[in-house]
Amino acid sequence: MKISLRNVSKQYKGRGALGKYAKGIYALKDFTTELTEGVYGLLGANGAGKTTLINIFVGILGSDSGTVLIDGQDAGTLGKDFLSKIGYMPQYPIFYRDFTVMDFLLYMCALKGIPDKQGKKRVLELLGIVNLSDAKEKKIGALSGGMRQRVGIVQAMLGDPEILILDEPTAGLDPSERIRFRNLISKFAQGRTILLATHIVSDVECIAKEIMILKEGSLITQGTIDTLEQNIYGKVWEVTVNGEDAARLGNQYYVSNMKQQGERFLVRIVSDMLPASDAVKVSPNLEDVFLYYFRGQ
Numbered sequence: 246m247k248i249s250l251r252n253v254s255k256q257y258k259g260r261g262a263l264g265k266y267a268k269g270i271y272a273l274k275d276f277t278t279e280l281t282e283g284v285y286g287l288l289g290a291n292g293a294g295k296t297t298l299i300n301i302f303v304g305i306l307g308s309d310s311g312t313v314l315i316d317g318q319d320a321g322t323l324g325k326d327f328l329s330k331i332g333y334m335p336q337y338p339i340f341y342r343d344f345t346v347m348d349f350l351l352y353m354c355a356l357k358g359i360p361d362k363q364g365k366k367r368v369l370e371l372l373g374i375v376n377l378s379d380a381k382e383k384k385i386g387a388l389s390g391g392m393r394q395r396v397g398i399v400q401a402m403l404g405d406p407e408i409l410i411l412d413e414p415t416a417g418l419d420p421s422e423r424i425r426f427r428n429l430i431s432k433f434a435q436g437r438t439i440l441l442a443t444h445i446v447s448d449v450e451c452i453a454k455e456i457m458i459l460k461e462g463s464l465i466t467q468g469t470i471d472t473l474e475q476n477i478y479g480k481v482w483e484v485t486v487n488g489e490d491a492a493r494l495g496n497q498y499y500v501s502n503m504k505q506q507g508e509r510f511l512v513r514i515v516s517d518m519l520p521a522s523d524a525v526k527v528s529p530n531l532e533d534v535f536l537y538y539f540r541g542q
């Protein structure tokens with residue numbers, strides 16, 4: 246399947262100087278990309294436009310202009326056929342806290358038009374995959390944040406969608422739950438297109454086939470992690486200094502990491518220019534790429 250987004254733009258209305266509603270700044274501007282099978286990481290700082298893009302893609306929000314094409318056909322004209330291909334996990338999923346996990350998921354099957362027997366079989370299968378079989382009779386309100394996120398991904402996977410859209414799926418998870426969730430996404434990636442929006446680099450750095458960097462509504466770069474890292478080669482430096490110089494460098498430059506080594510500090514800096522005479526160029530990582538594009542935000 247090939248998904249093409251062409252020149253998708255959106256401006257929200259805001260109050261103008263005279264108190265009248267006026268077009269505001271672009272939440273999304275001329276967003277153009279093509280997605281095929283695999284995991285795509287949509288990386289952006291808060292307010293970059295990730296949720297806006299996803300909401301337009303899944304049809305919750307209309308765009309001002311642009312098109313979403315699925316294998317060359319306008320998604321808007323595909324209606325139910327398009328929606329049945331999508332599994333969506335919103336940034337703030339609304340769960341019915343008094344439902345048990347099982348009842349909630351069966352209810353979601355009913356909403357998606359999945360026949361009872363088939364739905365129940367798939368729910369049990371998916372609960373096994375996400376390691377929640379023992380929690381199926383628990384009320385949703387009694388689950389931990391990580392367990393709730395796993396229920397969220399199960400509901401998105403009902404109906405075996407070809408496209409899985411995950412908006413900040415690891416928000417509020419602790420590091421071990423985050424790793425578990427990442428592994429799950431890799432498991433589900435086979436034969437699907439997964440779009441995972443996040444501002445957390447580690448959520449996507451091991452699993453994404455490509456990363457899209459969204460800044461102030463514009464797609465500023467897209468490519469494999471290797472490509473994005475190569476693109477900023479020569480702009481990441483390391484230098485070992487005393488505490489005073491480390492503090493000075495921290496004030497003057499964008500520091501992506503600082504590691505104490507006895508009395509001294511190994512400082513990693515993202516800068517277009519040599520930050521200190523004895524600084525050496527090092528290979529960039531995805532954290533450096535993120536810092537490079539979001540310096541000052």
Ligand SMILES: Nc1ncnc2c1ncn2[C@@H]1O[C@H](COP(=O)(O)OP(=O)(O)OP(=O)(O)O)[C@@H](O)[C@H]1O
Binds near residue numbers: 271292293297336
């Ligand atoms: N309903 C709305 N009305 C007006 N402005 C909005 C609305 N929703 C979003 N915005 C603005 O549009 C821009 C993009 O917001 P969006 O929620 O898409 O970003 P995001 O990357 O998902 O951010 P976050 O990670 O914080 O959720 C922001 O400036 C936001 O304030």
